[in-house]
Amino acid sequence: MHRLDRSLIAGLPAFQGLDDSSLDAILQSASSLRVTKDQAIFDQDSDAHSFFVLLDGRVQVVKSTPDGQQVVVRYIVPGELLGIAQALGRTTYPASAIAVVDCVVLAWPGKLWPEFATAYPSFGMNTYRTVGSRLSDIQAQVVEMATEQVEQRVAHCLLRLIKQSGKQTNDGITIDFPISRQDIAEMTGTTLHTVSRLLTGWEEKGLVKSGRQQVTVVEPSRLSVLAEGTARDNI
Amino acid sequence: MHRLDRSLIAGLPAFQGLDDSSLDAILQSASSLRVTKDQAIFDQDSDAHSFFVLLDGRVQVVKSTPDGQQVVVRYIVPGELLGIAQALGRTTYPASAIAVVDCVVLAWPGKLWPEFATAYPSFGMNTYRTVGSRLSDIQAQVVEMATEQVEQRVAHCLLRLIKQSGKQTNDGITIDFPISRQDIAEMTGTTLHTVSRLLTGWEEKGLVKSGRQQVTVVEPSRLSVLAEGTARDNI
DNA sequence: CGAAGTTTTGATTTCCATCAAGCCGGGTGG
DNA sequence: CCACCCGGCTTGATGGAAATCAAAACTTCG
Numbered sequence: 001m002h003r004l005d006r007s008l009i010a011g012l013p014a015f016q017g018l019d020d021s022s023l024d025a026i027l028q029s030a031s032s033l034r035v036t037k038d039q040a041i042f043d044q045d046s047d048a049h050s051f052f053v054l055l056d057g058r059v060q061v062v063k064s065t066p067d068g069q070q071v072v073v074r075y076i077v078p079g080e081l082l083g084i085a086q087a088l089g090r091t092t093y094p095a096s097a098i099a100v101v102d103c104v105v106l107a108w109p110g111k112l113w114p115e116f117a118t119a120y121p122s123f124g125m126n127t128y129r130t131v132g133s134r135l136s137d138i139q140a141q142v143v144e145m146a147t148e149q150v151e152q153r154v155a156h157c158l159l160r161l162i163k164q165s166g167k168q169t170n171d172g173i174t175i176d177f178p179i180s181r182q183d184i185a186e187m188t189g190t191t192l193h194t195v196s197r198l199l200t201g202w203e204e205k206g207l208v209k210s211g212r213q214q215v216t217v218v219e220p221s222r223l224s225v226l227a228e229g230t231a232r233d234n235i
Numbered sequence: 236m237h238r239l240d241r242s243l244i245a246g247l248p249a250f251q252g253l254d255d256s257s258l259d260a261i262l263q264s265a266s267s268l269r270v271t272k273d274q275a276i277f278d279q280d281s282d283a284h285s286f287f288v289l290l291d292g293r294v295q296v297v298k299s300t301p302d303g304q305q306v307v308v309r310y311i312v313p314g315e316l317l318g319i320a321q322a323l324g325r326t327t328y329p330a331s332a333i334a335v336v337d338c339v340v341l342a343w344p345g346k347l348w349p350e351f352a353t354a355y356p357s358f359g360m361n362t363y364r365t366v367g368s369r370l371s372d373i374q375a376q377v378v379e380m381a382t383e384q385v386e387q388r389v390a391h392c393l394l395r396l397i398k399q400s401g402k403q404t405n406d407g408i409t410i411d412f413p414i415s416r417q418d419i420a421e422m423t424g425t426t427l428h429t430v431s432r433l434l435t436g437w438e439e440k441g442l443v444k445s446g447r448q449q450v451t452v453v454e455p456s457r458l459s460v461l462a463e464g465t466a467r468d469n470i
Numbered sequence: 471c472g473a474a475g476t477t478t479t480g481a482t483t484t485c486c487a488t489c490a491a492g493c494c495g496g497g498t499g500g
Numbered sequence: 501c502c503a504c505c506c507g508g509c510t511t512g513a514t515g516g517a518a519a520t521c522a523a524a525a526c527t528t529c530g
Binding site: 069073087088089090094095117118121124125128132133134135138139141146147186188189229 | 298300302304306308322323324325329330352353356359360363364366367368369370371373374376377378380381382421423424464
């Protein structure tokens, strides 16, 4: 078993405010893990045996309904926690996590959670800050879904994605992992057909460029305008 | 200034696991407060000066969009925390809270939050458990909004309301606070017209009885059937 | 090259928002 | 005490946004 260096996690929000010896102690019980593209890190409703930090790659968090429909809840970028069911007082994972590219994660046994939270209070605090910000995010998403048209929702979704995972290219800002029309549809509660039509429409207007599992936003500011009220002109 | 009795909060989930002296200490800095129907307890985007526990009544938590549309995020029942912006690392309230009937709340200055969380670890833990369960709730709601038709969403909404705030009557289980078609519409992302049509339809089938700001579910089990897939028969 | 997965595009349908009145009940003030 | 008014509710008609149905084109990869 090889040793993990504390520099792996030292800068991450979750481990802010911990001294070196604490970091080392925490890493003692971690195992690192490669996950290849399309592989699951954990499955919805299965026993929450571990919690994780994503070190490299991109992870899709997806919830499935009993009748097989899927909703993409969020994408995880390096440095973020995932699978923190324990922090929510749960014993099973509420969603599945899929590597959308090859990933590296650190994993800790879930039963260590309470120990960590008490032994390293700032770790507990940091985690709960994460949970809190995810609560805010998702509340915003509920408002969006309740009040906006599909076009605006998809526009907002793309803007969020390039903000979180955008890479500047000479065409514009591209989403730096493979994402299909279907994925975008599952994030916005619509269908791949509608997403496809919207993207081709926007492409004609020069707002985006897109291809197979790939989207580039050419003019974020004009897309923002679309994302706010197109139709209904407010006061 | 009169003294608050510890029995007010002793049984509440948020204060589970605290000894009497801690409860007394916590109550020292609380002030109790009557809020009359339709009055705001706090306003969205205003400075998060306090956090609260609802002792009696019902509170509607509502988020407004810049263009004035409203979304009812949840209803709070006695014993629950509200306005815990601090726990989420926020300095302003993310939503407004309105008393839907006359209410009694306890209030603490927001700046006490960090002190409480460190001085009474189980209070911190309990709060975060609350935050976690609200995260789960709202994720379920996102899935619902993304995958279900309006009829199913409204049915689920009523079932949730009677579960949380139902009172058995001789007609069935009634939602024990005034709630309008508009309120239900704002919880489910639809319009009061559609809610009205659904309720009259259900009334004809004997599933519910409803009147002005008042809904009774006569047959919860049959409503549940509706709430799952009516149309689309799954495998 | 063939096959599987992804995307596009057209045609049709359906659900639900919107528009538009009118109704009902209760509270207020003349 | 009655009339009026206001807030909430119902109900019909209409239109439009987006789902569904259907099929073809394109991409990538083994």
